[in-house]
Amino acid sequence: MQEVITRLVDVPFARMFVLAGIVFLIIAVLGKVEGKIDPGNVGRVGASVLGIVMLVIGIVMQYIEIRELGQERIAQQSRIQPQNATAAPAGGMTAKQSVAPETSSADKPAIKVVSGTYGRSCNGKAGNATQQIAKACDGKPACDYAVEPVELEEAPANCTRDFAAEWKCGSDSTVYSAILPVGAGKNEKLHLACAG
Structure with missing residues (x-):
């Protein structure tokens, strides 16, 4: 079980935000999930807002990470290349x-x-x-x-x-x-x- 939890959590932080945002949006859209989770109207609106915010934060974090990786790659190539x-x-x-x-x-x-x-x-x-x-x-x-x-x-x-x-x-x-x-x-x- 610990290996499964480690694999679930061992992903980039930005992806965790995106996945959490999607989960909250699913809760907001479905409302009652298997009769166990019943968020009500306020809960659905809150889940929608929270889902959208987490999704946006995750996408921004992913964009920043990709940009930094690109800059690092260019810097490495600049150091390697001759003058x-x-x-x-x-x-x-x-x-x-x-x-x-x-x-x-x-x-x-x-x-x-x-x-x-x-x-x-x-x-x-x-x-x-x-x-x-x-x-x-x-x-x-x-x-x-x-x-x-x-x-x-x-x-x-x-x-x-x-x-x-x-x-x-x-x-x-x-x-x-x-x-x-x-x-x-x-x-x-x-x-x-x-x-x-």
Whole structure:
């Protein structure tokens, strides 16, 4: 019995308010429940008011919790991303590539793209953009990869996506990464470069 009570109570506080509000509204609408609970007219009005208030409080608390989780996720992504990548698109992606100014391509190792993933924040398939970014940047010492919103089949329409790339420089085994976090605008650029 204690396990059942623990499971019932072990839910977010906001959901408890919503559920309690619904219970009070049911009591207000049904009135007499199985002949055991008879709230009367004043009790029904009181249960209605209390149910609505608890429902509103629960919904507001849930909204605040979701907002805080979103802000925490963005803060975590900001800490992880390198300084040269700044933000992510809101739709799918196509590539427009512009090469960063080259000083001496013979001195710098070339980029070899390992992975490009679009929409990881929306459970996008890992490596779904590897071919596009490899086509644009492989073999170059530096590359600015512009991302444009378009629709992708695999990602939910209402989900704001991020863009991440991983690459190696020449024959070095070190894997570098850059992320455009959730919420970046159209034509934001992901900068890939190998130090020479």
